[in-house]
Amino acid sequence: MRIVVCVKHVPDIQSERALGPDRRVVRDGGDGTINELDENALEAAIALVEASEGSVVALTVGPADAADAVRRGLQLGAQEAVHVLDDAIGGSDAIGTARVLAAAIKHLDAQEPVDLVITGMAGLDALTSLLPTAIAELLDVPALPLAAELTVDADARTVRVRRNLDHASEVLEAALPALVSVTDQANEPRYPGFKGIMAARKIPITTLTLADLGVDASRVGAPGARTEVLEAAARPARENRVLINDTGDAGTRLAAYLVDNKLV
Template sequence: MRIVVAVKYVPDINAERRFVDARVDRSPDVGTLNELDENAIEAALRLVEALPDDEREGSEVVAVTVAPAEGDVALRKSFQMGVHRAVRVSDVALAGSDYFGTAAALAAAVRRLGAEAPVDLVVTGMAALDGLGSVVPALLGAELDLPVLTLAKKIALDHAGDAATLRITRETDEATETLSAPLPAVLSVADTANRPRFPDFKLIMAARTKQIEQWTAADLGLDAAAVGTAGARTEALSAEPRPARAEVELVVDKGEGGNALADFLIRNELV
C-alpha cells in the first residue's frame, strides 16, 4: 500500500505569528509542521500497520510538502513520526499560490509518485493552522479525479479481494455521516480521529540524516503561469496587526463577582 500525506509548514501557533508584505512570515525560527497534519500522518501509519504482514512489507508512506527550503522542518518532523520518504516541491514560481495553485502542485506531485508505482491513498489534515481554509483536500480530489472523504473521525479500510473500500464516520455541522469510497481516494483526518504518536529516539536520530527529495515546478510539468502569484485568482492587498485590546477590567470575587459581571454586561448593553 502506498500512501501520500500532504503536509504543510506553518508558523507555530505558540509563537508570535506575523505577516511580511501581506504574506505569511515563514521564517524558520517560528515555523513547524502543521499540528493537524500529525493526525494525518498518524492515520496513514496506522492504516499501514494494520495490514497483514505480506502487504505491509513494501508499503510506503510519503510526506509531500509545497514550501520553500524552510519546509524541511515539517518533513523532518514527519520522518520522526515514521514516514518512509519525504518530498519537497519548491519553486519561486509557486510563491503566492492560492488554494488552487497549491492543490495543483500537490496533485502534480502525487501524479509523479503515482507514475513510479500506484498511489492508493492521499491523506491530509483537516486544515492548515495558518490559513484554516480546509478546502485543499476537496480540491486535490478534483485535480486528481479521485473520490474525497473529508473530516474523518473514524477510519476503516475493508479489503474484499483486490478491491479496497475506505469507510469513514464524520461529524459535520449538520449531521453524523458514514461515507465510503473505493481506493484510490483522498482522505482528510479530523483532529479528533487519533492521538498522534510521540517520536521515539531511534526515529529522531534517523530523521536527521534522511534525504529529502526536491522537485521543481518544471519537474512536475506545472505551467508556471497557472500557479503562484501569476495563476492566483485572488490578490493579497494588506495585512495589519490589530490594535491591542484595552486593559482588562479584573474583579476578584469576594462574594459580589457575579453581580459585578452582570453590571458590566448591563452597562455595556450586552444583555
Template sequence: MNIVVLVKQVPDTATERKLNPADHTLDRAGSDGVINELCEYAIEEALLQREKHGGEVTVVSMGPDQATDSIRKALSMGADKAVHLNDEALHGSDALQTAYALAQTLSTVSYDLVILGSESTDARTGVLGAALAEYLGVPQLTQASKVDIEDGTATIRRTTDYGYDVVTASLPAVVSVVEKINEPRYPSFKLIMQAKKKPVEKLDLAAAGISAEKVGLANAATEVTDAAPAPPRAAGTVVKDEGDGGVKIAEFLAEKKFV
C-alpha cells in the first residue's frame, strides 16, 4: 500500500509569533521552525499502516526552503521518500489554495491513502483534509483516533463530543488524525543517518501542474485586513490570607460573575 503523509513546518509555539506588517502573513523567518505536532501523529500512523500492509510512505510538504528540516525529521522517523513543493508564488496562499496546490502535487505521486493531522498550530483552520479530499475526488475520514485498513476499505473511529462514530470509506481516501491515535516514535541515530540519503523530490508550480493564478496572496479567497499585537498580560490579583482568604476569593469570583 502506498501511503502519503502531509507534513507542515510551523513556527515554534514556545516562541513569539508575529505577522509581517506589510501583508499580514505569518513571519516564518522571525521564529524557529518545527514540524507541526499533529503531523508527527500522522507520520506515526502512516508508518504503522506500512508495517501492517507493506508498501511505502511518501512525505509531501508545501513550504519554503526551511521546511526541509521538517521533511528530514519525517524521513528520520522512517518514511521512505519525500516531495517538497517550494515556490515563491505560493506565499500567502490560504487553506483552500493550499488544498488545491497539494492536490496537484499528489497527482505526481501514487497513493492509496493520504494521512494528515487534523489541524496545524499556526493556522488552526482544520479544513485542509476536507478541502483536499474534495479536490482529489476521494472520500474524507476526519478526526480519526483509530484507523483500520482491510480489503480496500478504511474504517476509523471519529472523535466526537459524545465519544466516537465508526465511519468507513473505500480507498483511496484522505484521513485526518487527532493526537489520541498513537504515540509518535523517536528517530534512532541509525534512521537519522539514513534519512540524509533518502530521496527528496523538489517541485515548483510548473512541475506540479499548478496554475499561478490559483495560488498566492493576491489570489486568496480570504484576507487579513488588520492586526494588532496582543495587549501585555495584566498583573494578577493577590489575595492575602488573614483568616478570611476564602471569603475574599469567593467575593472576587462573584464580582467577576464566575460564581
C-alpha cells in the first residue's frame, strides 16, 4: 500500500504576523514549522504501513523553506519526500493549492499506484478545511473527512473511518483509492528519534515544478486565485481597558462591571 500524506509548512501561530506590500502573509520570519495537524496525518499513515506493508510519501507545496515540512515527515518515518517548488505558485488560494497537490499525486500515481491520500483536517494558518475535499474532487476519488479513527482492509481494498459529530458518531467506508483527512483525535503523533533524524538526512527530497506536473501557471498563483485581499490593516490597540487588582473583592467588582455594561 502506498500512501501520500500532504503536509504544509506554516508560520508559527504564536508569533506576530503581517501582510507584505503584495498583500500576502510575510513568511520569512524564520520561525515556520510543520502544520501541527499534519503530524496526525503522518502518524496515521506510518501506523498503517507498519501494520502491513507499503510506503509513505510526504508531499508539500511551497517556497524553499517548505522543504522542512517533508523533512519532518522523513524523520517520523516516511520513506519518500516530494516538494513542489515554483515561483508561479505564490499567491495561490485553497483551490489553486489543491490543483497543484492533485497534479503531484497523479504524477506519483503514474510512477507507482497511490492507494490512499491522508491530510490533516485543516491548516492552522488559514483554518479553511477546504483542501482535502477539493483534492479528492480533482482526483475523482471518495473523500472521508474529519476522521477520528482510520482503518484499512488491504484485502478488500476499502478504508473505514469513524467521525465524531456533535451528538453522534458515524462510520463511513469507501473503496480505495480514497482521501481521508484526520482530526487531532485520531492519534498521538510520535516524536522523531535520533536514528530517524539521522536517517532522514540521507534521503533526498524530490523537487518538482509546474512544468513537471503539466499544470498551467495561469490557473494557480495570484492569476488563478478565486479570492483577492483588497485591503488589510494592523489590529488596533485595545482601548478603555479596565484592570482590576485583586484585593479580595475582584469577583464582586467583576460581576458588577458585567451587570453595569449589560454583559450578563
